[in-house]
Amino acid sequence: MMRAVVADGTGGPEVLKVIWRPVPQPKDGEILVKVGVAGVNRPDVAQRQGGYPPPPGAPDILGLEIAGEVVAAGSGATRFSIGTPVMALVPGGGYADYAVAHESNALPVPQGLSLEEAGAIPETYFTVWTNVFDRGRLQSGETLLVHGGTSGIGTTAIQLAKAFGATVIATAGSPEKCEACLRLGADVAVNYRTQDFVAAVKEATGGRGADVILDMVGGDYISRNYEAAAQDGRIVQIAFLGGGKAEVDFRRLMVKRLTHTGSTLRPRSAAEKAAIARSLESRVWPLLAEGRCRPVMDSAFALEDVAQAHARMDGGEHIGKIVLRL
Numbered sequence: 001m002m003r004a005v006v007a008d009g010t011g012g013p014e015v016l017k018v019i020w021r022p023v024p025q026p027k028d029g030e031i032l033v034k035v036g037v038a039g040v041n042r043p044d045v046a047q048r049q050g051g052y053p054p055p056p057g058a059p060d061i062l063g064l065e066i067a068g069e070v071v072a073a074g075s076g077a078t079r080f081s082i083g084t085p086v087m088a089l090v091p092g093g094g095y096a097d098y099a100v101a102h103e104s105n106a107l108p109v110p111q112g113l114s115l116e117e118a119g120a121i122p123e124t125y126f127t128v129w130t131n132v133f134d135r136g137r138l139q140s141g142e143t144l145l146v147h148g149g150t151s152g153i154g155t156t157a158i159q160l161a162k163a164f165g166a167t168v169i170a171t172a173g174s175p176e177k178c179e180a181c182l183r184l185g186a187d188v189a190v191n192y193r194t195q196d197f198v199a200a201v202k203e204a205t206g207g208r209g210a211d212v213i214l215d216m217v218g219g220d221y222i223s224r225n226y227e228a229a230a231q232d233g234r235i236v237q238i239a240f241l242g243g244g245k246a247e248v249d250f251r252r253l254m255v256k257r258l259t260h261t262g263s264t265l266r267p268r269s270a271a272e273k274a275a276i277a278r279s280l281e282s283r284v285w286p287l288l289a290e291g292r293c294r295p296v297m298d299s300a301f302a303l304e305d306v307a308q309a310h311a312r313m314d315g316g317e318h319i320g321k322i323v324l325r326l
């Protein structure tokens with residue numbers, strides 16, 4: 001048996017319960033990981049609140065990313081030997097002593113990275129790669145506008161975009177958060193509570209606008225993103241924290257030849273996630289090993305204190321990643 005966290009109903013952090021469950025068994029192509037660290041992500045909050053149920057076949061145990069040691073392998077899972085430290089994207093089940101991952105969705109822990117840092121990587125790195133670089137096609141020399149610059153996603157996007165030669169403009173909700181964005185390498189940080197991000201983007205780009213926009217806000221940001229985008233700009237939607245409905249003048253989309261797209265990671269097949277993992281391993285893992293990008297660690301909590309970890313995320317004062325220690 002193992003400890004695992006489930007939501008007993010929907011609501012605030014108090015619905016999270018540590019219970020006992022049987023240790024899962026790896027199937028064909030899967031590995032069993034003794035979890036050392038599980039990352040906490042806003043989609044976990046959305047699941048707790050009842051707005052993001054696990055996809056069919058995924059465990060009801062919360063948690064989308066883990067780092068730990070391989071302790072067993074199903075048939076056909078031959079890449080990692082027993083005892084290897086790995087990090088993995090999982091469709092659920094991360095907040096537990098043991099979790100099953102598809103071997104192709106697991107990656108080695110680069111040298112120099114702690115297990116705590118490794119557990120804070122998969123969900124945001126997979127998401128940023130597939131949205132900013134695959135869908136958004138961000139190129140060296142282009143400008144990325146990233147909203148929520150100090151979120152787990154935002155801190156990852158700033159570092160990766162800079163590492164690949166882009167100019168980065170980040171938005172955040174306080175002077176302290178803007179400072180953090182600049183420390184991470186953002187060229188410009190916009191406090192959206194006191195500044196109009198559209199005007200700031202225009203000013204920073206000599207009137208051109210941003211080539212790629214990574215947006216988790218939606219709502220009235222949709223038409224403002226159209227204003228802030230450059231000709232042939234790509235806008236990638238990964239969440240709608242500010243609402244999924246908006247009144248938009250779509251003429252701007254046509255006139256600027258914009259592409260407005262979006263995606264969610266969790267329901268995608270293991271094979272699709274494996275393709276993202278392969279790109280990350282060849283393009284980004286060398287950067288992690290060289291220390292050119294690093295997860296920004298906000299705080300770590302014991303599994304029993306999972307409600308406190310979620311309360312910290314609900315409070316919105318965190319900068320970077322919150323993790324659970326198993």
Ligand SMILES: NC(=O)c1ccc[n+]([C@@H]2O[C@H](COP(=O)([O-])OP(=O)(O)OC[C@H]3O[C@@H](n4cnc5c(N)ncnc54)[C@H](OP(=O)(O)O)[C@@H]3O)[C@@H](O)[C@H]2O)c1
Pocket residue numbers: 040041042043046123124127148149150151152153154171172173174177216217237238239240241242263264265266313316318320
């Ligand atoms: N589509 C996908 O595949 C995918 C995958 C992973 C995550 N996501 C989404 O990406 C977003 C970031 O995830 P994360 O784990 O990095 O979250 P996080 O660290 O909790 O960051 C969320 C940030 O969004 C900003 N924000 C702006 N408007 C907000 C609002 N109305 N309510 C709450 N926060 C607001 C907050 O910063 P300020 O104080 O600066 O406003 C906050 O720091 C989440 O919405 C998550 O669901 C999508």
